Amino acid sequence: MPADLQLPIIEPGAPTPIEEDPLDLMDEIDRLKVEKDATILAHYYVDGEIQDVADVSGDSLQLARAATKVASGTIVFAGVHFMGESAKILNPSKRVLMPDLLAGCSLADSCPAPELRLFQDQLRAEGRTFETVAYINTTAAVKALCDWIVTSGNAREIIDRVPAEKEILFVPDQHLGRYLVEVTGRPMILWPGSCMVHEVFSIQDLLRAKRNNPGSLVIAHPECPRNILEHADFIGGTEKMRQFVAARAEPTTLLVATEANMIHPLQKIAPQHTYVPVPGIMASTGETCACNRCPHMARNTLQKVRDCLRDGRPEIVWQPHFDAAREVLERSLLK
Numbered sequence: 001m002p003a004d005l006q007l008p009i010i011e012p013g014a015p016t017p018i019e020e021d022p023l024d025l026m027d028e029i030d031r032l033k034v035e036k037d038a039t040i041l042a043h044y045y046v047d048g049e050i051q052d053v054a055d056v057s058g059d060s061l062q063l064a065r066a067a068t069k070v071a072s073g074t075i076v077f078a079g080v081h082f083m084g085e086s087a088k089i090l091n092p093s094k095r096v097l098m099p100d101l102l103a104g105c106s107l108a109d110s111c112p113a114p115e116l117r118l119f120q121d122q123l124r125a126e127g128r129t130f131e132t133v134a135y136i137n138t139t140a141a142v143k144a145l146c147d148w149i150v151t152s153g154n155a156r157e158i159i160d161r162v163p164a165e166k167e168i169l170f171v172p173d174q175h176l177g178r179y180l181v182e183v184t185g186r187p188m189i190l191w192p193g194s195c196m197v198h199e200v201f202s203i204q205d206l207l208r209a210k211r212n213n214p215g216s217l218v219i220a221h222p223e224c225p226r227n228i229l230e231h232a233d234f235i236g237g238t239e240k241m242r243q244f245v246a247a248r249a250e251p252t253t254l255l256v257a258t259e260a261n262m263i264h265p266l267q268k269i270a271p272q273h274t275y276v277p278v279p280g281i282m283a284s285t286g287e288t289c290a291c292n293r294c295p296h297m298a299r300n301t302l303q304k305v306r307d308c309l310r311d312g313r314p315e316i317v318w319q320p321h322f323d324a325a326r327e328v329l330e331r332s333l334l335k
C-alpha cells in the first residue's frame, strides 16, 4: 500500500475523527467563499463533490488560465502542489491556499531539478543545442530550468514553436513524450519519468473489459504507456476527452483509461454514455487494484477545503525561483 494511503494511527484515548455531513460542509464552504473573498479552482481528478463546490473545474491548462482571471483576493486550489505553485506564480499578488500541501505528484517527483540541471549541462558539454520542453506536471524549480511548458492540451502547438534546427529535451513523462514524437514527427530526448496512476493500467483488464462490452470505445490519456494507447480509439488530455464524449450523440460504453474521478465531469457533460473505469494493476504483486485513483489528488477532501478557507492556510509562499518559472509559464500558456 503506498505510504499516502495508509490509515492514520489513532493514539489510545485520542478522539475518533468525526465524519461530517458532506451537505453541511458544502453549505459551509459556500458561505466561507463569500466571507473570505475566495474562489475555488478544482482539478478534474479530485472528488466529484469538491468539483461541485468549485467555481471552476478543469484540466491543468484551463485552471492555470482561470487563475489569472480570478477577481477575489484568495484562490483555493484543490489539486496537487505543482498546480498551486503555478497559480501563485501567475498571480503573485493573490493569496493561494491548498487544502493539503502534501498533495504531490509522482510524475513531478520523477524529475528533480538538480538532476535535470546536471543532464542539461552534460548535453551542452557535448556541444548539443536544444530547448527543454516540460510537461506542466513539474515543480517550479524544474520549470525555471526550461524553455517551454506544455499541457496535454497545447503540446503540439508549443512543440511547433521550437526552432527546427534545435533538439528537444522533453521532461518528465516518457509516455507523453513518445506519443508527441509520433504525432509531431519531431525526434526528442526523453526523460525517463512517468505517472504512477497512468503507469499501472492493466492491458489484460482493458482487453477483458473490451470483450465484455461489445461496441465499447477506449478513451485514454497520453500519459498511459504505449501498450494501452495502442488499443485506444481516442487519445487526448482531460479537456479533449470532454469534447470527444460531448460530440458523440449516440449512447456508447466508454472504457476510460485515466484517473477515475475524470468520469465525474464526463458524466456531467455527456450523460448519454456509460463510463467504465479501466482498472490498474500493481507492479509489485500483479494484483488488480484501485490504482486508477491518484493518491495525491485524494488528499483533497471537503473537510480540508473548508478548513483551509476558514483558517487561511496552508498557503503557497513565493520562492526566489518563481521569477524564472513565471517567464516560462507566461510565454507558454498565456501568449
Ligand code: SF4
Binding pocket: 045, 080, 104, 105, 106, 107, 108, 137, 195, 196, 197, 198, 259, 294, 295, 296, 297
Ligand atoms: S494522476 Fe499522476 S500525473 Fe496526475 S497528479 Fe496524480 S501522480 Fe501526478
